[in-house]
Amino acid sequence: MHVLLFYPHHIWNGLKSAFSLKHRRHYQNDIHNRLMATYAEVPQWWYGIIWVASFAMAAGALAKFLPEAPVWVNSANLRLKSTLTHL
Secondary structure (H helix, E strand, O other): OHHHHHOHHHHHHHHHHHOOHHHHHHHHOOHHHHHHOOOOOOOHHHHHHHHHHHHHHHHHHHHHHOOOOOHHHHHHHHHHHHHHHOO
8 A cells, every 4th residue: 555655656657668569569579588489389278188187186186185075076086986997
């Protein structure tokens, strides 16, 4: 609150420069951006796979180590176990 009351002009100028086109052009041409431009973008479905795997591992860990977890956790774990036994 102190910063908002005593330095509003600094905050306003910082926000204006952060969203200005000149500021974005300057920081999009830095050395790190140029080096990263040589690599290909990661497909979006990779993030989906990582999210699903993380969620499944978290639900499995909760069901195993926290038996008083909500019902949806235990039901997800049962489906996972039945799927893995058929492999």
